Amino acid sequence: MHLRLRVFAEQLLVASNIFILFLLLFESKLVIPAWLQTIGRMHPLILHFPIVILLLAMLLEFFRFKPEYAENAFYRNFLQGLLLIGTLFAAVTVIMGLFLSREEGYEGATLNYHKWTGAGIFFFASIIYWVRNAGWYKSVTAKAGALLTVVALVLTGHFGAALTHGSNFIWEPISSKREVAEVPLDQAMVYAHVIRPILEQKCTSCHNPDKLKGELILTDPKSIMKGGKSGKLIVPGNPQMSLLLQRVHLPMEEKKHMPPSGKTQLTLQEISLLTLWVKQKADFNKKLTDLPVSDSLRVMAAAFLQPHSQQEAYDFPAADEDKVKSLNTDYRTILPLARESPALAVNIYNASAYHVKQLDELADIHKQVISLNLNKMPVKDADVKSIAKFENLRKLDLNFTDVSAAGLKELAGLKYLQNLTLSGTKLNLNDLKGLLPQLKSVKTVAVWDTKLSAADVLQLQQANKGMTIIGGFKDDGKNPLKLNPPQMRNASPIFAQTLVVDIQHPIKGVDVRFSMDGSEPDSIRSPLLDHKTVINSNTTIRAKAYKNGWYGSDMIVFDYYKSAYQPDSGTLLAPLNRVHQAEGVKTFFDHKLGVIGANNPAWANNWAGVRDNDMAFVSEFKKPVTLSSLGVRYMVEEDTGIFPPELVEIWGGTTRDNMKLLTKFKAPMPVKGERPSLQSVAGSFKPQQVSYIKIIAKPLSKIPVWHRNKDKRALLLVDEMFLN
Template structure:
């Protein structure tokens, strides 16, 4: 290497040591701008160069003092240049890696080990370069240093692979084969014996306390329900809104598809089990035997735990696997009912997207479908003609659909239909009196939460000796069930002047009682919601459902917001962050409220966020308005670094260039361990006629010392602002 070039490279090596030491000492205070993030993401591309160069240099260093090489000038000069180049490449790689590690989603012990072994290699290679010509540096020192460097390179590579691919990436192909759980079905717990093993085989290698990919841990129920940096993983009872199932159903080529390409994928059976478990409220304690005999989750979980050894014989052949795979969508899952069985189970979700075409598309596999779940879908009588073509159907779930007795007569031709679920429908005693005798093959009929009384169910049972009529809940007070909470039916909780409160319950005869003073409603003293309650200011309503013979529901809280004015135009003064762009400045006045789980694709457009700069914008009113307050709604999730604004400033005036400060105020900060929540805060000021307003919301500049990201800037997320 040319002398001047070598001197320059050596000076660069010294500077690199100082710079990397500085980065490591002040790492917690680093804020990486977007252009440096791009450089940081080149870390996986560059890291192969120092690995190869240093491995070759250490091999030559190991044999450097052998007599045949010790006096070879070319060997000595080539090795010295190679070691210098390797150390400089290692410096570049370490710097890029430190930049990359400051992005969200890189945490845990694996990252720590990778960072320090990588930095250690660079410092150790630099030391070897500087001392290798000292008088005391002999063969033993050279060989020891070379071996230590190689070991460190292997360890660093291992931790890097674990960060990228998961801790069990190398052995996964031979270790991921599931052994059937040896657990009796009457003792099996759905989560412990079915769901958790699926997660352990396919997910926890990347989502565990040692490797916090996406700040998500999937090793225990509390962490699963908490979710990660992309929001809540599971919405109990709502598979289509659950991030877990959204990611699973993404195309394989999508970056966010889970598990990542190259890792063992979830089978159709496993996807269906996860979907059904979430749909059943993601219960972590429920036993398999607590589910009804005909319940899809029970049937599939039993097949998963104890595959049939003597499977039921069917006369029809198996459907084409590729065709079945193509028919699976985000809202329709199709899977074998048992191993090596041609029988298929179909589950359809998402009432808003349902239509009879979803049944028409199953024409090629209708002979193989023996179980069809249409629970809570808007199924009409006309759809039953299509269902009647599934000639081998054994189980049919029509709970909470719009079918009538007249339409159900279409099912009389299904010779194999054994189980029919009609709970929550509008059927009455006379309907079923005429219908059940026509459904000759049906052995079990579920009719709870219909117009039938306990006496009606008993009468039907006596008239149909060969059938089991399941009436479920009886309004006799002996075996009460708990009501689910009431639901808000208002199109939006945001109103300009006044609003008639519309909170209802799906079960007939239920009383919804409420309070507006912060107390919990009771069944006697609290007023009834009769759709005549009018609110004219920001209001928090607490409501509970009550009905004779039932336990009262859990209390539910609804927040209503008054927003009298909407700007004619708005302009951002500082950019929103890359992840939380939402609808730009329009987000603040679009009357769409977000929910906890800000990065969930279904809700991402509701949250605007900033971290590295203020949230600032100017709004214009073509006609001056009289303002006296501004409120904003924000998210708090301290565990993921989402904090309230540190300060909010409101400026106003008649021209854009002549605005004065109207008020400024602060939001209360959360304490350690506080649950995630959605909050609002309002700042009032003397009524002021304005044509322009400027809002500046400052994110928390230093996260508290008790937080794992202490000292860093917090993320501020706002979904709506209210002008009055």
């Protein structure tokens, strides 16, 4: 190396030692600007260069005092230059790493080990460079220093890999294939034997005491309930509000999706287990057998724990995993029945979105589906032909569907069908007398809440000795149970002019009582819902179910919205949030209401959102309409920074270029600790004939000072607007 260049490099090495020592001493006070964060993020890009240079330099240093090399001038000069270059690049890598470590998500013991071993290598290599020509520096010292540096390089690399890929990165290919330890189902604990193994395999490599990513630890119940830097991880009883499930359901390309892209992802079965566990209040001490036999969490957990060898042997191959994944939608889930089993269970949700195409689209996995749940779907007799194509079906749930005995005869060809539930259907004794003998493989039939009496059930049982006919709960008043809340049967709570309120209860003989004045309905004074109640404006109905011999249900609140007009077209004037695009302008008038849990893709498609700019659009009516009000339905979730609109402006006119301000209004702001809710606010104005309207909804420009994100802009989420 040229002498002048070497002197400059040595001076740079001294300066680097001083600068790195300064950074280490005052690290806690460092505030890294954005441009330095960019430099810090180059740390993983260049760290391999000093590793290779230093390894090569230490290999040459190890043999430096051998007679054939000791007197070789080229060897000495090359080695000295190589060591100097490697040490300088190590300095650059350490500085970048210290900048990077100040970003969110880098905490814990592993980070400290990586930081100090990395800095130690740099300081140690610098010392070797300065003392290697001293008289006392002999062969033994050179070999010891070289070996120590190599060991430190390996350790630093290991800690770095643990930071980016998890503490079990090296052994994961082996350990991830290990079976979950078998445990008898009667001894199994829901958390210890089902939930904790899932977290250990997919989450704790980045969230443990040694690697505190997001200040979150997932290795013990206390830490799980404490949460991390982003807040509570779990809201017991409310999966939609639980950050754990929100992050899991984010799109893979989202930075906050968990587990991160490149890591082994949670399976649909594991996500369902976590969801059901949280829904049941995230109990850490409950045994599996404490749950009801038919409980969804118990059934899925038993399948998760039960070894494949104990499952029924199937003569069909497993379906393609990518194909199964592509067939999962917001309203259709497909899950493996058990670990390593090719059998699949299909559940279809949302009666208003149901269509027989949801069954026909499963042609590629007909052989693998052995369980099909169509509970409360508007299944018709014609649809049973599509059901009959699932040749290996073992279990079929047709509770509260519109099937008849004529359509159900199509099931006679299913030679493996064992369990059939027909509760809540319109079948009678004569229907089942003709149907059941044709279903030769069926072992169990559930017919409660049908037209059958107890005597009818007994008659069917005597005529079909090989079947178990389940007649359901006997209401004798001796063991009162609590009624579940009534259910809305209206196709949509949004209507144009008038609507007959349809709120029912699935159990016969139940009285549904209601109020519209904000009071809680009682069993005596509150009016009965008789399918004659008609509403013609925005209405909130509170309802409870009552029946003699039963405890009354919890109160449930239903919001109905009048929206007399729908625009024919619309155009956005400003972009929507990248995550909450929904269906653009169409979202505001599609009569699809969102629910709390906007980061879950199963619900996020109903929410349009903005943060950095106004929510602004123009809509057109092909024929002029007379408007006098506009309502906006929005989400409030103050803990995550979702606030009401700060201001809403309504403009209107007969031409696009000649609109005037009709009105503007504000929404009430939440207070600290307010529970998440769905709210609406409306603005009225003098009746105005318009062909065009322009809506501008401004997100809150400064979050209140009591919030952890104070002074930042809030996120505004809107799912529907109502024009009257």
